[in-house]
Amino acid sequence: MAGPPVMPANNKNTCGVSVKQQLAGDEPVKLGIVVLEGPYQHEAADTAYNFAVAALEKGHEIFRIFFYHDGVNNATRLMVPPQDDRHIQKRWSELAEKHNLDLVVCVAAAQRRGIMDEEEQKRHGKDANNIAPGFRISGLGQLIEAGIQCDRLVFFGD
Amino acid sequence: MSDVKNFLYVNRKAPHGTIYALESLEVVLIGAAFEQDVALAFLDDGVFQLVKGWDTSELGVKNFQPAYTALGDYDISKVYVERESLEERGLTEDDLIEMTYEDEEDDWAEKSSIRIVSREEMAQIMRDADVILSF
Numbered sequence: 001m002a003g004p005p006v007m008p009a010n011n012k013n014t015c016g017v018s019v020k021q022q023l024a025g026d027e028p029v030k031l032g033i034v035v036l037e038g039p040y041q042h043e044a045a046d047t048a049y050n051f052a053v054a055a056l057e058k059g060h061e062i063f064r065i066f067f068y069h070d071g072v073n074n075a076t077r078l079m080v081p082p083q084d085d086r087h088i089q090k091r092w093s094e095l096a097e098k099h100n101l102d103l104v105v106c107v108a109a110a111q112r113r114g115i116m117d118e119e120e121q122k123r124h125g126k127d128a129n130n131i132a133p134g135f136r137i138s139g140l141g142q143l144i145e146a147g148i149q150c151d152r153l154v155f156f157g158d
Numbered sequence: 159m160s161d162v163k164n165f166l167y168v169n170r171k172a173p174h175g176t177i178y179a180l181e182s183l184e185v186v187l188i189g190a191a192f193e194q195d196v197a198l199a200f201l202d203d204g205v206f207q208l209v210k211g212w213d214t215s216e217l218g219v220k221n222f223q224p225a226y227t228a229l230g231d232y233d234i235s236k237v238y239v240e241r242e243s244l245e246e247r248g249l250t251e252d253d254l255i256e257m258t259y260e261d262e263e264d265d266w267a268e269k270s271s272i273r274i275v276s277r278e279e280m281a282q283i284m285r286d287a288d289v290i291l292s293f
Contacts, residue, residue: 036178036293069181108184140188147289148163148194155292157178 031055032146033065036157038073039088040081045074048156049091056099064102064146065092067135069157072110075103077132089132096134103135104142164195166287169204174217179207182293183225190232197236197287198229201243201280208239208254208272223255230259230271237271240280 037044079089096103116129117137147153167186171178214221237257257271
């Protein structure tokens with residue numbers, strides 16, 4: 001019984017070559033960033049932030065930063081880390097404000113983990129919300145759209 | 159840039175222990191509505207996601223394995239499983255669930271979606287993908 005070909009029949013690469021050339025040189029690229037891990041326990045959220053800062057410094061465009069899995073926990077404004085430690089949520093919010101970034105939190109992942117904006121709070125009859133400035137809650141379609149729109153979609157997880 | 163991109167979902171983690179497998183599957187199901195060219199890759203502990211006969215009753219979590227067999231209904235016909243990852247874990251293709259799709263170009267004949275590929279072939283599949291979603 002024949003299945004699909006193991007290798008794609010035509011070795012097309014719709015944007016890879018040009019992007020590789022762009023990344024090697026100084027040509028700006030459009031990036032999507034996906035954060036899959038929460039703050040503090042895993043380094044992925046820090047690495048994603050550092051990557052975003054470095055990319056912006058190099059003049060690249062960040063189309064969207066999408067928070068999924070435990071990554072949605074980056075978006076709670078209720079975190080209170082020790083004063084001599086980095087404040088991961090504020091760092092994202094400030095970066096978003098400075099560069100007009102689109103920080104999107106996946107609604108399904110957020111619901112599981114109790115990340116709420118005012119609308120979600122009302123919808124689920126909860127007594128509080130906790131989303132931080134600069135973040136917005138939306139669907140997984142926003143992640144797929146980033147994949148379609150961006151030259152590169154970069155994942156940060158475990 | 160072409161309107162349709164090659165999306166490759168890379169699954170590297172065991173089905174239980176983290177939520178990676180379940181939430182990856184949720185992206186695949188949502189993404190199916192966007193009419194892109196979609197393929198799935200299973201390697202490292204990710205191959206355990208496709209091993210037959212899950213029993214999650216004592217874990218207290220939902221058994222979402224049936225969702226994998228339903229992927230053919232979402233026009234997903236390319237499921238690449240890395241041979242070396244299977245071998246390193248004492249597994250063979252016979253240990254895997256059946257995943258099928260209906261081939262539009264062959265009078266809708268039902269065919270297996272699963273392709274066992276070498277590590278080298280997997281690397282080429284990743285090189286050819288436009289978008290890699292790594293879970």
